[in-house]
Amino acid sequence: MMPLLLGPAAGHACRAWTAEHEPDPGLTLAEFVGRLVGTPWANTFLCHRDSRRRCEQLLADWGGETLRGLLALPLWEGWWYTMTDDLGLAGAGPRRPLVMLSDMARMPGCRVPGAVYLCLGTEPTRQHYEFLGRVTDSALVLYQERSPLPRDARGR
Secondary structure (H helix, E strand, O other): OHHHHHOHHHHHHHHHHHHHOOOOOOOEHHHHHHHHOOOOOOOOHHHOHHHHHHHHHHHHHHOOOEHHHHHOOHHHHHHHHHHHHHOOOOOOOOOOOOOOOOOHHHOOOOOEEEEEEEEOOOOOHHHHHHHHOOEEEEEEEEEOOOOOOOHHHHOO
C-alpha cells in the first residue's frame, strides 16, 4: 500500500526503490525506516501533521519489532487504514472490520467517521469531549454508571 499512500509520481519511485532494495523481513521497523530516510519519495505523506505524528508514535511503540512480526499484527493493517483516511485515499480492496482499543492517553489523532466510546461516565467532562469531538458522523456511547452526554443530548 505504500505506493498508494505516496501518490502516482512518488509511488513509482517507491516501487523502483523497493525492487532494487528488497527489505529483509528480519529488519526492525526502525532499521527499515533508517534505510528509507533520504530517498526522494520517503517524506511525501509526512508533510501532513497527523500522519507525521502517527509515524513518530508508531516508531516509538513498535520500532524494535521485525517487519515479519509486524505483518502478522492487525495493528499494522489498522495503521494503514488510518494513514489512507488521513490522505483521503481509498484503500486497495475491501476492508475487513477492525477494532482499536486504547486508553485516553493513546487516542487516535485524526477525526474518524464512527466510533464506540466505553466509559464509566464519571470521568471529567473534558475527557468525553476530547474523544467524542473526533467523531464526525456517529458514535455509540457505552457507559457503566451514568451517561457522559448532557441531558438535552439524550432528548430530555
